[in-house]
Amino acid sequence: EMRDITDVIEITPSARIETDRHGWRAKCLQRLVRMGLPVPRSVAISSAAVQDIAKGQPVPKERFRDLFGNGETLVSVRPSAVRTEWGGPGTVLTVGINDASHACLSRSIGQDNADAIYLSFVQSYAINIARLDPDMFAQEGPDALSDALRLFREEMDEPFPQDPARQLAEVLRSMARAWEGPTARLLRQAKGAPADAPLGLVVQEMALGMGPGLCGSGTIQFADSVTGQPRVTGRFRGQRQGSAVGPGAETLYLTRDERGPSLEEAAPEVFADLIRFGIAARERLREEMQLEFVVSDGRISIIDATRVQRSARASVRIAVALASDGIIPPDEALMRIEPRALADLLHHQVDPRAPRDLITRGINASPGAATGRIVFSSAAAQASAARDEPCVLVRRETVPEDIRGMHASVGVLTGRGGTTSHAAVIARGLGLPCIVGASDISIDLRNRILRAGGRSFREGEVITIDGSTGEVLAGAAAMLEPALDDSFEQLLEWADQAGGIGVRANADSPEDARTARRFKAQGIGLCRTEHMFFDASRLHAMREMIFADTPEDRRLSLQRILPMQREDFIELFQIMAGLPVTIRLFDPPLHEFLPHDRDELRELAESLDLPLSDVTRRVEALSEFNPMLGMRGVRLGITVPEIYDMQARAIFEATIEASRHGDPVVPEIMVPLVSARREVELVKTRIDAVAAAVRNERRAEFTYRLGVMVETPRACLRAGEIALHSAFLSFGTNDLTQMTYGLSRDDAGRFMSIYVNQQVYEEDPFHILDQEGVGELLLIGAERARAHHPGITLSVCGEHGGNPESIAFCQRAGLDYVSCSPFRVPIARLAAAQCAI
Numbered sequence: 113e114m115r116d117i118t119d120v121i122e123i124t125p126s127a128r129i130e131t132d133r134h135g136w137r138a139k140c141l142q143r144l145v146r147m148g149l150p151v152p153r154s155v156a157i158s159s160a161a162v163q164d165i166a167k168g169q170p171v172p173k174e175r176f177r178d179l180f181g182n183g184e185t186l187v188s189v190r191p192s193a194v195r196t197e198w199g200g201p202g203t204v205l206t207v208g209i210n211d212a213s214h215a216c217l218s219r220s221i222g223q224d225n226a227d228a229i230y231l232s233f234v235q236s237y238a239i240n241i242a243r244l245d246p247d248m249f250a251q252e253g254p255d256a257l258s259d260a261l262r263l264f265r266e267e268m269d270e271p272f273p274q275d276p277a278r279q280l281a282e283v284l285r286s287m288a289r290a291w292e293g294p295t296a297r298l299l300r301q302a303k304g305a306p307a308d309a310p311l312g313l314v315v316q317e318m319a320l321g322m323g324p325g326l327c328g329s330g331t332i333q334f335a336d337s338v339t340g341q342p343r344v345t346g347r348f349r350g351q352r353q354g355s356a357v358g359p360g361a362e363t364l365y366l367t368r369d370e371r372g373p374s375l376e377e378a379a380p381e382v383f384a385d386l387i388r389f390g391i392a393a394r395e396r397l398r399e400e401m402q403l404e405f406v407v408s409d410g411r412i413s414i415i416d417a418t419r420v421q422r423s424a425r426a427s428v429r430i431a432v433a434l435a436s437d438g439i440i441p442p443d444e445a446l447m448r449i450e451p452r453a454l455a456d457l458l459h460h461q462v463d464p465r466a467p468r469d470l471i472t473r474g475i476n477a478s479p480g481a482a483t484g485r486i487v488f489s490s491a492a493a494q495a496s497a498a499r500d501e502p503c504v505l506v507r508r509e510t511v512p513e514d515i516r517g518m519h520a521s522v523g524v525l526t527g528r529g530g531t532t533s534h535a536a537v538i539a540r541g542l543g544l545p546c547i548v549g550a551s552d553i554s555i556d557l558r559n560r561i562l563r564a565g566g567r568s569f570r571e572g573e574v575i576t577i578d579g580s581t582g583e584v585l586a587g588a589a590a591m592l593e594p595a596l597d598d599s600f601e602q603l604l605e606w607a608d609q610a611g612g613i614g615v616r617a618n619a620d621s622p623e624d625a626r627t628a629r630r631f632k633a634q635g636i637g638l639c640r641t642e643h644m645f646f647d648a649s650r651l652h653a654m655r656e657m658i659f660a661d662t663p664e665d666r667r668l669s670l671q672r673i674l675p676m677q678r679e680d681f682i683e684l685f686q687i688m689a690g691l692p693v694t695i696r697l698f699d700p701p702l703h704e705f706l707p708h709d710r711d712e713l714r715e716l717a718e719s720l721d722l723p724l725s726d727v728t729r730r731v732e733a734l735s736e737f738n739p740m741l742g743m744r745g746v747r748l749g750i751t752v753p754e755i756y757d758m759q760a761r762a763i764f765e766a767t768i769e770a771s772r773h774g775d776p777v778v779p780e781i782m783v784p785l786v787s788a789r790r791e792v793e794l795v796k797t798r799i800d801a802v803a804a805a806v807r808n809e810r811r812a813e814f815t816y817r818l819g820v821m822v823e824t825p826r827a828c829l830r831a832g833e834i835a836l837h838s839a840f841l842s843f844g845t846n847d848l849t850q851m852t853y854g855l856s857r858d859d860a861g862r863f864m865s866i867y868v869n870q871q872v873y874e875e876d877p878f879h880i881l882d883q884e885g886v887g888e889l890l891l892i893g894a895e896r897a898r899a900h901h902p903g904i905t906l907s908v909c910g911e912h913g914g915n916p917e918s919i920a921f922c923q924r925a926g927l928d929y930v931s932c933s934p935f936r937v938p939i940a941r942l943a944a945a946q947c948a949i
């Protein structure tokens with residue numbers, strides 16, 4: 113016997129139906145019942161009872177006889193897991209049909225319909241419950257029903273079971289066991305459910321969608337699954353019940369449609385009722401629902417309701433609409449959106465409804481999708497852009513010279529590199545879709561051919577890259593436009609009101625800064641000044657400065673750069689209109705600025721007016737075995753102090769200039785790659801001197817804040833004394849990760865997937881902050897800094913600043929803000945809000 117008769121319980125308004133015990137479907141049906149919707153009589157079987165049934169305990173047939181009577185009523189059985197997305201065994205319809213009810217049905221709904229229903233049940237029972245060969249039970253045509261019944265008898269040595277209670281018992285047992293099977297366990301674990309997740313079942317009296325008058329079954333929803341816009345969509349299948357198709361079956365559109373007949377025209381009252389039920393369900397279930405319904409001779413039954421499937425953009429529009437209509441509070445709307453999903457709204461996206469011709473995959477380094485002709489060089493990209501032909505730049509990896517090409521392209525694909533490689537960082541900054549580390553591609557530059565996935569593509573052929581998924585597709589895929597609409601704005605406005613950790617943007621160009629403003633960043637948290645020289649017209653100036661080996665040459669080259677920088681900073685200050693701007697002094701890993709091949713060397717020799725041999729010798733002298741650990745950051749500033757002097761002067765002059773016409777500017781100057789207190793002292797002394805000189809010359813007052821980038825393990829450990837000289841510290845978690853792991857930012861992409869697949873690392877630590885290791889260093893640094901300098905401003909400005917999990921960590925660590933690529937600002941704002949709610 114069942115352990116407790118209440119484990120099988122009719123779904124009435126007052127019944128004790130609980131999601132944990134009976135599953136979401138039972139609970140949802142109860143809500144529909146409470147609303148007074150026409151839900152057929154339904155019974156919930158608790159997960160405990162289902163477990164007993166799976167173990168072989170007898171099903172309480174008497175109880176079902178009490179509930180459904182003996183013989184006349186057909187029922188359906190549906191799974192009811194705790195959460196919708198955990199799925200469950202397939203629904204079984206019209207349980208209980210036998211020779212007697214078949215005869216009855218023949219009279220009430222017609223012979224053909226009754227035959228179709230009985231046949232479809234016999235077939236599904238034979239295959240799913242008796243486990244007979246599916247090929248044997250594919251009968252069609254006039255004698256199909258008698259053939260199926262005969263075949264069943266022959267195979268099973270007994271007639272098709274006629275006792276409805278036995279049929280039901282067998283169906284329940286089979287569904288209960290299917291849930292326990294290894295495949296089902298794996299499937300639900302993949303969806304995030306525990307392996308031993310409970311399953312409830314719902315038994316419901318059938319409403320028949322076949323027979324005289326208007327009959328059929330259908331679904332209706334009130335918001336578009338792709339856009340989220342209010343729109344009635346769905347199908348009505350007349351004279352159909354699951355796989356049973358009666359004579360006169362026809363599919364109708366729901367609303368008026370020039371392509372064919374619609375339910376709205378065929379049965380306006382039915383349609384109006386469905387709309388009414390939909391509005392009520394949305395309000396009471398506090399969710400955008402899809403209703404499943406049956407019409408029997410013009411009468412509607414609502415047999416099920418599920419959450420509308422939705423794309424990222426639809427999820428935003430739906431949640432905001434629910435909150436704007438007062439159905440859910442804004443905080444709940446915020447919590448319902450996955451922050452990462454916002455990336456899909458900021459860019460073009462491959463239409464999820466469209467076919468995809470997949471060539472290969474790489475790392476999804478910068479979201480969005482783009483279609484263009486393949487080009488293999490920056491020159492070709494620029495030529496293509498000049499012809500107004502969108503192109504995708506395909507490179508083994510990118511170097512600073514490729515910036516021009518990246519600007520001219522609609523997307524970037526590289527064979528090498530990881531999430532913080534040059535291509536990835538620049539593309540994110542530009543908001544360009546980008547795939548890196550597509551290790552399967554090979555580029556035949558001589559013949560101008562891209563080979564991937566066993567196929568070849570010539571330069572000029574069209575491909576689509578989906579930087580959101582990392583997929584490279586052949587040809588032009590159908591696209592969705594970005595969705596920066598009022599719903600998006602509203603959601604982020606609510607996010608800001610939640611009062612989470614601050615969010616600034618990493619911005620190096622006026623374009624970045626404007627994007628940062630558009631996404632309401634609270635300032636610029638990192639301006640990488642060396643990036644201001646990636647541009648073709650500027651690269652030479654930077655190289656000249658690097659190559660100068662006499663003080664006089666250096667003075668001249670710095671004199672050339674100073675006004676460029678001053679203009680850069682004035683523009684940034686003006687765009688940011690009084691919001692804080694953190695300018696990082698030069699941190700050029702030299703290899704990113706040295707010429708790479710003979711052509712470039714010759715070009716440089718020409719522009720410097722030096723013999724090629726001199727330039728070559730100098731390049732050799734400057735080249736480092738390990739440039740990421742070489743003459744970088746403050747080391748350059750200490751070795752050649754005139755360089756930082758020049759930058760400080762440019763910043764101060766720009767400050768005076770920008771403050772004269774607009775909001776007062778208090779620049780924040782940040783010193784990179786510090787590992788010792790003395791470095792900060794030396795730089796600070798000189799910058800203070802420059803400030804004094806500029807004040808004096810210009811007879812103008814200004815203040816500034818000097819801060820330090822904490823991105824070496826030693827700087828974390830010595831953060832206390834470093835903080836004494838600093839108004840703020842910003843953790844550069846890219847380098848900090850590189851140095852904590854001893855893992856190259858530029859090369860780790862090659863084996864990262866193997867490391868993650870074998871669970872050496874849980875995640876790519878360049879992507880999601882390693883809380884145990886790098887995070888501990890960060891906490892140590894923050895604590896020591898605060899101990900020596902209470903109230904010091906603390907932040908993170910590595911790529912992790914845009915990662916929701918890492919943002920939660922920063923918030924727990926009590927940091928003041930995170931700073932991330934401009935296009936990740938919306939994601940960060942939402943993630944910050946969710947931590948605060």
Ligand code: PEP
Nearest residue numbers: 823844845846847909910
């Ligand atoms: C960092 O190291 O985290 C950082 C922000 O600086 P960059 O990426 O320019 O080295």
Ligand code: MG
Nearest residue numbers: 823844846847
């Ligand atoms: Mg760094």
